[in-house]
Amino acid sequence: MMHLDWWTIGLQTINFGILVWLLYRFLYKPVLTMIDARKAEVRRQFDTVRDFEAKANAELAAVEAERAGIAAEREAALKAAAAQAQEMAEARRAQAERDAQALMDSTRKTLASERESALDEARRLALDLGADLAQRLLAEVPMQYRAEAWIERIEQHLKAMPQAERDALVRQLADGKPLTIVTACALPPATADQWNARLRQSLGVAGAMTFAVDPALIAGAELHFPTAILRFSWQSALAATRTEVGSHGGPR
Structure with missing residues (x-):
């Protein structure tokens, strides 16, 4: 038959309890505390990362909005520049047409004036010639x-x-x-x-x-x-x- 030594069992039980208490007091509890602290740190870092991500997303959205605004302003500026260029081209074309018309009118007036002057000179010469001829004929009367x-x-x-x-x-x-x-x-x-x-x-x-x-x-x-x-x-x-x-x- 197996003989049980209750004192040995009792002492071992006490030793085991003391070991468990020591492990809990000096190992398990600090580990739990460290784990909790680590969890809190991870949670804090996660919150920080989430806040940073949210901020980054907000800044990215702002950048995208600004970029869209810049693109819209660029497109509007290009349209305005194109419209202004078209307007200036039409103004230059209209001015060129007015200048050409004025030049043509001036040329017509100059030609008409020169033609009238030539006709006047021809009339005067014909008049003088006729008067001279008539005077010569009259002298024979x-x-x-x-x-x-x-x-x-x-x-x-x-x-x-x-x-x-x-x-x-x-x-x-x-x-x-x-x-x-x-x-x-x-x-x-x-x-x-x-x-x-x-x-x-x-x-x-x-x-x-x-x-x-x-x-x-x-x-x-x-x-x-x-x-x-x-x-x-x-x-x-x-x-x-x-x-x-x-x-x-x-x-x-």
């Missing part, structure tokens, strides 16, 4: 025929004048004031006497009349009253024609 044509024209003009205007001219010859008859060339004495008599009759006066010569008249005659002149010369006709030609060549 006997003086008596030329003088007759001139005096008839003067008589017709005096006859067609209103009575009030003719009376005003006659009054200028009162008190012996002379009437001067200016011709382009000297009239023969007989022709001058005939003019004297016919003009006295047309005007109804008996005052003195004198004759003078002015080659610048080209042809025809002028009646010089004290304060008025009746012109029947080619000089006055040519001057009026030149004035008319000049007015036709004026600005349009």
